[in-house]
Amino acid sequence: MQAKEAADRLGITQRILRHYEKVGLLDVRRTDNGYRIYSEADLRRAGRIRDFIATGFSTREILAMSACLSDDADGPCEGGIAQLTEKLAHIDRLRDELDTRRDAILDRLAKLKAELSN
Template identity: 70%
Template sequence: MQAKEAAEKLGITQRMLRHYENEGLIEIDRSENGYRRYSESDLRRAGRIRDFIATGFSTREIKSMSACLSDEGAGPCEGGVIKMQEKLEHIERLQADLDARKQAVLDRIEELKQGLAAEPLEL
């Protein structure tokens, strides 16, 4: 199938498919006229890449997990669980940082409100 149909089937843009290819995450056959031809295996691989990106992995990180992208790696793959646990720990650290920042903003808003309430109104 050609790129347009593949992108539609995956729910991504053709540009994203080209990006996966440019990053070395996927290798696509070409027809005699130069059009990209996606096999069912290519679609499964691209779907896995899309899913990893959606969970916060960079293309560099995904490339290091290439064994998890092929049909042979469709099940548990070497290092995959470890990489996913590391990503989860990273997300949890980011979440804790965001929670702390949110609380600091809420505290500051409360201080400002109390300051405004304490000031007498001038007429």
């Protein structure tokens, strides 16, 4: 299928599909006149890429675990477990930092309100 239909099926833009190809995440077949033709396997791979990006992975991080994107694997991708675990730890650190900042703001807000009411 051509890029427009592929993008529509994935719920992304053609530009995003071209970006996946440009950074090396997708290798799409082309017709003699240069049009990209997406197979069902390409769509599954692009869908996995889209899902990883939606969960906070960068294209560089996804490229490092590109073996996990392919239909060629015989089962679950072991490298993906380490990458997902690392990403989860990173998210937890960010969450802790945000909680600390939130608590500091709540404390300052309470102090300001107390001062204003006096």
